[in-house]
Amino acid sequence: MISEDTIIASATAPGIGAIAVLRISGVKAISLTDQVFSKDLPTAKTHTIHLGEIKDGDRILDQVLVSLFRGPHSYTGENVVEISCHGSPYIQEQVIQLFLRKGCRMANPGEFTLRAFLNGKLDLSQAEAVADIIASDSEASHKIAMQQMRGGFSSEIQLLRTELLNFASLIELELDFSEEDVEFADREAFLELLNRIEKTLKKLIDSFSLGNVIKNGIPIAIVGKPNVGKSTLLNALLNEERAIVSEIAGTTRDTIEDEITIGGIRFRFIDTAGIRDTGDQIEQIGIKRTFENIEKARVVFFLFEAKELQTHPEELHATIDKVRQKAREQPVLLLANKADAMETEVYKEQLHQLGNSTGMDFLALSALEHTGLDQLKDKLLHLVNTGTLQKNETIVTNSRHYDALLKALAEIQKVQESMEEGISGDLLAIDIRQALYHLGEITGEITTDDLLGNIFANFCIGK
Template structure:
């Protein structure tokens, strides 16, 4: 029995709701003997005789002193989140009450749970795989409709099912090649090499869109970075304020007012965007402004979408020169501001450049078209419902793809079955590490240590 399994025999407890004074707080208790332990400090119904999934009113006490009136929820093995006997104590949200109840539990033999330990136990007890366990944290952190939908799909096993299907096909061929090795002296072939080549290529075709989805998935999770770039005084800060509907950035008629990168987020149609207002890019001898301009160029490179904002044909041409600073994978939106002041010039410029979006940030004109275009730019990156949002998954998918490429190279050069088997095993290993089919205690500790305590 390893250390993780030994720890699972212990009763753990933790506050499951955010710390701080609130109306209600929930303390979670899980492990062998957890119901009896809570029953020993509870006055009310005998919790050890209670049915699973029932709630009971009573008091928590120490000696003759009442700590609080509480509701206690009972979840019996295996019908609980952790698949262990579990109890949830709903008490009043006083810090003092919470401390006293946790202190009583520790005195009775429980220990305070480590970050993510409840979810880790759920994984170890087969409640779900590692991808689904990690999705629990993503679901808690979701702050937009898109990130919530992606996390929920992974929690329900959408990504896991896709990987499981790929892995099972590969296992079949791996077993045939391993069988060949057992009959090495008889020169038999159980796994058709052409069939194996077709399978490997189909697996690579299935994995490629998952790898490609990572940039999109990461944007859903963290927010799509959008840099607002342009010459000084074309209205970048005014546009940021208009999009955020607040005075986030200082707006003046003095060129060079914005000297640093200003950033804030907004949710548009369920997608989170991180808008970055940057210093106007121009030649200057002002040291502070020069530093701001360099930061603007760095922000432009980090952004997924770049809004080039201009207010005349002259500033439009200046922005055209900046395109050479960008890598080729950037989405670019050309946006002309201040159309309320020069409508005729705006229409003429758009006639020659249909991709231009016309707005007046000051007058709130054209912003709906701009935000709709931003949403469209992001949504077109979504190739399918299964989106990779986790860097660990992405790295192992890349390693799987490399190992599969080695299998194809081996087939092309006619290597022996033992080398093919080695590359196939490596592919299976990386797929297994994603879902937790292959796992180590160090990996689990690293993953679950990032969870909040109580989850």
């Protein structure tokens, strides 16, 4: 699959800028650049930078810096040249067209990273992490992508696969001596290994629920009855007038979403239509969407006016029950808004009683006065279980990896069941091979052209 073509593409975003970087990779990268550059490159050392001019015949296109990387000590493992020119789109296009006439071709999306994978500079999960780093828009998503690109996830999978492969080899060896009825693989030690692999796979699979929402933004649904301050709370969290605030009940009839970063993690807040009985068909649709967003959210904020603890306690409990039924396993945080009405010990005691009776965490705040927001953010970080992230544990964010882990776990569990039932080694070997196959899919020991095409088609051109 490794192409002999020399490829070129812009490695910087399109548009006007101070500089642009054009990347060239392939066997002829240095020799082709030498044909149009004013300085001698064939004898230049690797990892050096040269100031000179790019010329099209006698015409000077630009004064540039040429960075030289000789293979295999380069990103792609091939000869690589990076030309830093001025950021004019016209200059970039002229330089690229010049190299195309000299024998380069335009790079396909992700082709530089694909070549890095094919040349053994990165494994497949590390290559995918490159795209995640480029797309990262929060400290948390960047941290996870960096850990994966540096091989944290790969090394964990490689270790499991190596240990499993060693035992598989012994079981395969037993098949060659089947007539002599010998066992080379210690069954007790093998069962301990399977249990350890199962535990690790389950931990990685469980981490996907956190990793996926960190990568895409953690959804938080703000729900409650009309006019309790949901839109005011959204505006306070965003520190801008994002949602319309009105004393008229039912103002928010559809969801309003926006994102902020708290503690290095991106949260997606969803302001929803107020929950109440209504004959308005449009408002009914909005309320239906409210309950749909409760099911999809990672955390639910149930907002209510503090005075409801005394004025409508039964109605408040009934609404909380509706939300809790929809929320299922998602944590629901009870937020008593307009807390300036809760200065008395009676109100505070009633809020504690509400928390105890529902088994939910609670907090008093004032969305209008912006009080209690720091405590709310702290509770939110605690509720999304960021401890795993802080401990630098491996977190799975890629759905392809998640699917492969699920399949590998299913095969490992088959082997465990077969061991308990005393199944013969030849049948054990079949399930072990399948588990090894699925683990190999993650790091790239097992690949197909279609798989690589699907992965690298999502990369930007130039990377």
